[in-house]
Amino acid sequence: MTEQATTTHAGTIPSQPGPRQAADAATGPRGGTVTSGSDTAGPAVIPGAGPAAPSAARPGERATVRLRDTGGEEPARYAPEWLQLREPADAVARSHDLLDPLRIRLANLPQRADGLVIHDIGCGTGSMGRWLAPHLDGAQHWILHDRDPYLLHFAAVEAPRSSADGSRVSVETRRGDVARLTPDALAGASLVTASALLDVLTREEVEALAAACAGAGCPALLTLSVAGRVELTAPHPMDQEITEAFNAHQRRGGLLGPDAATAAADAFAAHGATVRLNPSPWRLGPDQAALTEQWLRGWVGAAVEERPELADRAGSYLKERLEACAAGELRVVVHHSDLLALCRPTGGTA
Numbered sequence: 001m002t003e004q005a006t007t008t009h010a011g012t013i014p015s016q017p018g019p020r021q022a023a024d025a026a027t028g029p030r031g032g033t034v035t036s037g038s039d040t041a042g043p044a045v046i047p048g049a050g051p052a053a054p055s056a057a058r059p060g061e062r063a064t065v066r067l068r069d070t071g072g073e074e075p076a077r078y079a080p081e082w083l084q085l086r087e088p089a090d091a092v093a094r095s096h097d098l099l100d101p102l103r104i105r106l107a108n109l110p111q112r113a114d115g116l117v118i119h120d121i122g123c124g125t126g127s128m129g130r131w132l133a134p135h136l137d138g139a140q141h142w143i144l145h146d147r148d149p150y151l152l153h154f155a156a157v158e159a160p161r162s163s164a165d166g167s168r169v170s171v172e173t174r175r176g177d178v179a180r181l182t183p184d185a186l187a188g189a190s191l192v193t194a195s196a197l198l199d200v201l202t203r204e205e206v207e208a209l210a211a212a213c214a215g216a217g218c219p220a221l222l223t224l225s226v227a228g229r230v231e232l233t234a235p236h237p238m239d240q241e242i243t244e245a246f247n248a249h250q251r252r253g254g255l256l257g258p259d260a261a262t263a264a265a266d267a268f269a270a271h272g273a274t275v276r277l278n279p280s281p282w283r284l285g286p287d288q289a290a291l292t293e294q295w296l297r298g299w300v301g302a303a304v305e306e307r308p309e310l311a312d313r314a315g316s317y318l319k320e321r322l323e324a325c326a327a328g329e330l331r332v333v334v335h336h337s338d339l340l341a342l343c344r345p346t347g348g349t350a
Contacts, residue, residue, distance in 0.1 A: 080125055080154060085291050087127040090195060094223050095278035095338040099135055102191075105219050105342050106136065109190055115139025115167065116190040121209070122146055122197040126155025128223070129171070132193060133160040139167040145174050181208060186216040198225040198260035198339070199250060206256060207267045210341070214271035217346030220339070224280055226250060227335035228258025230299070238317045245303035245310060252306075261337035268341035280338040286328035295334065296321050 106116060115138045120128050123144040133140055140163050144155045152173040159171040186192060192213050198206060213220045228247045232239055250257025265275045284292045300318045304311050324330040 078124060078151075080151060082294065083125045083127065083151070085294060087125070087130075089282045089284065089288060089291055090127055090224055091131045093280045093282050093336060094131060094195075095280045097278055098221065098276060098338055098340040101276065101342065102219060102221060102340060103136065106190060109345060112190070114141055117141050117143065117188055118191045118193060119143045119145065119186055119189050120155075121192060121194040123155050124151050124195070126158055128193050128195045129155070129169075130158065130160055132221070133169050134162075134164055136163055137165040137167070138163055140169045142169065142171045143174060144171060145176060147176060149175055181212040186212050186218065189213075189216045189218040191218055192216075192220040192222075194220075194222045196224045196226075198222055198264050199257050200255055201260065202254045203256060203263055203267075206260065206264050210264065210267035210271055210273075213268070213341065214273060214343045215346075217343055219343055220268070220273075220341045222264060222341070223338040224336045225261040225264070225339070226258050227261065227279075227337050229335040231333040231335075232321070233329075233331045236317065236320070238313060241307075241310065242300055242303045242314065242317070245307040246299055249302040249306035261339055264339055264341075268339075268343065271343065273341040273343040275342075276340045278338045278340075280336045282332070282334040282336065284332040284334070285330075289325055289328070292325050292330060292332055293322060295332070296325065 116136065118129075118132075118140055120126070120142055123129070123146045126144060129142050129144070133142070142159065144152060144159075146152050146155070152175060156171050156173050160169050163169055192209075201209070209220075228243070228250075230239070230243055247258050251259070256263050261277055265277055268275050282288075282291075282295075284295070296318060300314050300321075304314050321330060
């Protein structure tokens with residue numbers, strides 16, 4: 001499926017090309033349901049999800065990435081509303097210090113007539129392209145991979161139009177899960193990017209991603225992997241319990257969760273890449289209250305899903321934290337890591 005971006009930035013989620021599931025509860029990060037003795041804890045936390053993607057590619061779509069074999073339909077991982085809500089915080093958090101070494105590597109790659117070819121893996125609504133394209137010079141062609149056709153639609157129509165020096169930016173979309181790249185998926189790639197992806201992959205999937213990038217000889221910029229550390233003001237006795245339960249939830253089913261950045265660094269280094277890891281924390285205060293509220297619901301909800309015995313105390317904890325958030329008194333630091341892997345170019349020097 002290929003779409004060219006032809007509209008200007010609207011700042012809102014466009015109409016979906018097809019039926020959409022309605023959500024009458026707040027959506028956020030993957031999580032369970034928090035219950036308490038009253039309704040003051042707010043709406044239940046449900047897993048963020050858009051419409052379920054079809055199990056087979058639609059006519060015209062290129063199956064260059066394979067769907068995980070889940071044995072049936074699997075809902076999309078994140079709701080577009082959640083991705084849109086977090087985009088400004090993501091843009092501020094990403095490590096700008098990794099841009100200069102990335103620019104140097106890209107400048108040293110063989111020049112192509114059509115400019116850089118950038119694969120955005122698990123692109124969601126396309127926030128990485130909107131952030132990164134204006135930081136890079138030269139013409140760019142972004143290939144956006146995601147399993148949800150609605151998210152791909154949003155990413156395409158809201159794609160940036162020009163690079164840092166005013167050169168053209170074009171876009172195409174490819175539907176499929178990012179878990180297992182086919183051997184030819186990254187052929188001709190100049191760069192691979194992803195946001196908030198590594199922590200929802202298994203070790204084997206991360207190693208496959210590293211091997212694919214190394215085989216293509218292209219660098220990888222993989223941002224905003226959860227680090228498993230959270231700081232809230234003022235400290236609360238349950239902070240550590242919730243954090244530990246949430247981290248355990250993130251590791252369910254063999255996913256890497258907070259171990260992802262380190263595992264990815266090891267995987268790329270094993271292929272001879274030069275790897276840099278930088279912190280990229282969200283720093284949330286009163287100006288980000290809407291994001292903080294939804295993050296809190298998802299964070300606590302996932303912890304309770306992992307440890308149901310926390311439910312009663314967690315309900316009171318969530319109520320207290322939400323009240324502080326509404327009053328403008330809560331500040332949160334959610335730690336993430338950004339990774340830049342400079343793989344050895346194929347057939348040339350670094």
